[in-house]
Amino acid sequence: MASEPRKNPVRVSCFECPLRQKKHFRPFSGDELDFVSHFKRGDFNADAGATVLVEGSHSAHLYTLLEGWGFRYKILEDGRRQILNYVVPGDMVGLQGAVMAEMQHSVEALTPVTLCVFERSRLFKLFEKHSGLAFDLTWLAAREESILDEHLLSIGRRTATERAAYLLAFLFERGRTAGLLDDQRRHVPVTQMHVADTLGLSIVHTNKTLRKLSDRGLIQWLERGCEILDPEGLQSVANWNPGDTRLRPLI
Amino acid sequence: MASEPRKNPVRVSCFECPLRQKKHFRPFSGDELDFVSHFKRGDFNADAGATVLVEGSHSAHLYTLLEGWGFRYKILEDGRRQILNYVVPGDMVGLQGAVMAEMQHSVEALTPVTLCVFERSRLFKLFEKHSGLAFDLTWLAAREESILDEHLLSIGRRTATERAAYLLAFLFERGRTAGLLDDQRRHVPVTQMHVADTLGLSIVHTNKTLRKLSDRGLIQWLERGCEILDPEGLQSVANWNPGDTRLRPLI
DNA sequence: CGGGCTCTTGATACGTGTCAATGTTGGTGG
DNA sequence: CCACCAACATTGACACGTATCAAGAGCCCG
Numbered sequence: 001m002a003s004e005p006r007k008n009p010v011r012v013s014c015f016e017c018p019l020r021q022k023k024h025f026r027p028f029s030g031d032e033l034d035f036v037s038h039f040k041r042g043d044f045n046a047d048a049g050a051t052v053l054v055e056g057s058h059s060a061h062l063y064t065l066l067e068g069w070g071f072r073y074k075i076l077e078d079g080r081r082q083i084l085n086y087v088v089p090g091d092m093v094g095l096q097g098a099v100m101a102e103m104q105h106s107v108e109a110l111t112p113v114t115l116c117v118f119e120r121s122r123l124f125k126l127f128e129k130h131s132g133l134a135f136d137l138t139w140l141a142a143r144e145e146s147i148l149d150e151h152l153l154s155i156g157r158r159t160a161t162e163r164a165a166y167l168l169a170f171l172f173e174r175g176r177t178a179g180l181l182d183d184q185r186r187h188v189p190v191t192q193m194h195v196a197d198t199l200g201l202s203i204v205h206t207n208k209t210l211r212k213l214s215d216r217g218l219i220q221w222l223e224r225g226c227e228i229l230d231p232e233g234l235q236s237v238a239n240w241n242p243g244d245t246r247l248r249p250l251i
Numbered sequence: 252m253a254s255e256p257r258k259n260p261v262r263v264s265c266f267e268c269p270l271r272q273k274k275h276f277r278p279f280s281g282d283e284l285d286f287v288s289h290f291k292r293g294d295f296n297a298d299a300g301a302t303v304l305v306e307g308s309h310s311a312h313l314y315t316l317l318e319g320w321g322f323r324y325k326i327l328e329d330g331r332r333q334i335l336n337y338v339v340p341g342d343m344v345g346l347q348g349a350v351m352a353e354m355q356h357s358v359e360a361l362t363p364v365t366l367c368v369f370e371r372s373r374l375f376k377l378f379e380k381h382s383g384l385a386f387d388l389t390w391l392a393a394r395e396e397s398i399l400d401e402h403l404l405s406i407g408r409r410t411a412t413e414r415a416a417y418l419l420a421f422l423f424e425r426g427r428t429a430g431l432l433d434d435q436r437r438h439v440p441v442t443q444m445h446v447a448d449t450l451g452l453s454i455v456h457t458n459k460t461l462r463k464l465s466d467r468g469l470i471q472w473l474e475r476g477c478e479i480l481d482p483e484g485l486q487s488v489a490n491w492n493p494g495d496t497r498l499r500p501l502i
Numbered sequence: 503c504g505g506g507c508t509c510t511t512g513a514t515a516c517g518t519g520t521c522a523a524t525g526t527t528g529g530t531g532g
Numbered sequence: 533c534c535a536c537c538a539a540c541a542t543t544g545a546c547a548c549g550t551a552t553c554a555a556g557a558g559c560c561c562g
Contacts, residue, residue: 131378141392156451200407
């Protein structure tokens with residue numbers, strides 16, 4: 001397995017939240033931290049490959065990914081699958097189900113994951129009492145939207161090679177700002193099947209496209225994952241660069 | 252032009268908001284209505300084809316479309332364009348620019364449009380004082396996300412014919428719930444170029460694909476627009492059905 | 503040891519893009 | 533009023549990108 005063995009599934013207190021201390025997240029106020037620690041119901045651990053949330057359900061919960069990689073996807077009746085976006089630590093999951101009628105997509109773990117579980121029914125209290133956190137929630141939703149916009153541009157208008165380069169540069173950037181990757185750890189834990197289902201390509205063509213990127217020294221493919229050798233190179237192939245990397249909120 | 256001539260550009264008061272009275276929108280409380288009417292700065296009218304918002308800008312404003320059709324899009328440096336989503340009355344526009352650093356997409360009017368202009372700087376007050384409206388804002392963002400998810404599935408995994416059928420069924424549904432269309436008025440004001448740029452297809456192939464739908468009696472193409480003859484037929488070709496059509500919020 | 507999952511590669515078929523040419527419509531200016 | 537032009541829609545021929553089919557290798561795990 002690509003990632004280290006899961007930590008002991010001990011309840012993680014918000015006060016010692018390992019994420020909050022990382023540099024990319026904005027600090028909480030004391031009040032907010034207090035509220036969130038009550039908002040949180042517990043932890044949820046899942047193995048790689050596990051389905052965390054399923055389309056059509058109307059869960060009583062809402063999650064934040066604390067550790068690991070995951071992805072959101074939809075499938076058509078005949079099994080064609082489209083990966084919509086990836087989930088890294090700090091990302092909120094299940095907001096759709098919490099706010100609207102039901103989930104319109106599923107979520108699967110790519111590595112072993114830990115999620116913070118929040119109680120859906122207390123969400124309205126968050127809006128009522130903590131406008132700063134409510135704003136953050138909207139911020140997160142707006143950012144998800146802008147990522148989906150870029151994906152749409154990618155699938156709709158970029159060539160296969162550009163798409164692949166974009167995706168890998170994007171995943172590296174997301175992993176980096178989530179503290180999963182850095183100059184030493186450059187391993188993105190996806191299979192070529194995941195890449196294919198994200199780019200809207202067949203797996204065979206994906207393989208041939210990735211080979212081109214390997215041949216140019218931009219990446220190296222290993223079993224069950226990809227080593228990002230040259231993030232800037234990928235960005236320039238894709239004609240993309242990461243947007244705003246300033247402090248982001250965390251809930 | 253497909254739509255009737257623009258109404259006199261008189262300031263529209265929130266108290267007589269023509270949208271709020273339509274059945275698809277949730278009613279405001281008196282307090283909320285009061286607040287929104289102060290939040291609103293004025294109206295903004297634009298002609299068909301006008302660019303309403305441009306990528307990279309950081310506008311002091313935030314908008315709700317009051318009347319007409321528009322669309323959001325992104326372009327690559329060499330001019331390739333991807334239409335991300337369409338905007339109908341009741342849709343909020345520019346939230347990204349208001350919440351994050353700057354707009355990551357542009358918005359263009361498809362018909363003459365009227366927009367309500369809100370003051371960005373008062374947004375934090377909305378969160379502070381009107382948690383119901385703040386929740387609505389998040390609701391709108393979550394719904395936009397779920398639409399983009401479906402588009403992504405469409406472009407990534409549906410065939411050209413399915414994609415086209417999906418798009419037209421989708422546009423009919425959006426127009427219908429926004430009060431722009433009904434069983435009598437079935438005209439969607441897009442060119443084949445718009446369809447092509449939404450589906451990620453070339454214009455020539457789009458033309459040939461639309462012809463198939465015409466031949467099957469599902470649509471009829473007119474100059475600068477499309478008559479939706481059989482919405483359910485389109486839905487079944489695309490293997491898609493509109494989700495939650497319950498009351499939606501309006502800001 | 504077998505079987506599943508992942509990655510790889512070559513051959514061929516098909517969907518979609520590109521090029522080119524034409525017709526229509528509506529608007530503009532002489 | 534007509535000539536002209538721009539935008540939009542249409543069609544056929546051909547090229548290219550991508551899907552599909554098929555086969556095989558390496559690996560891990562039961």
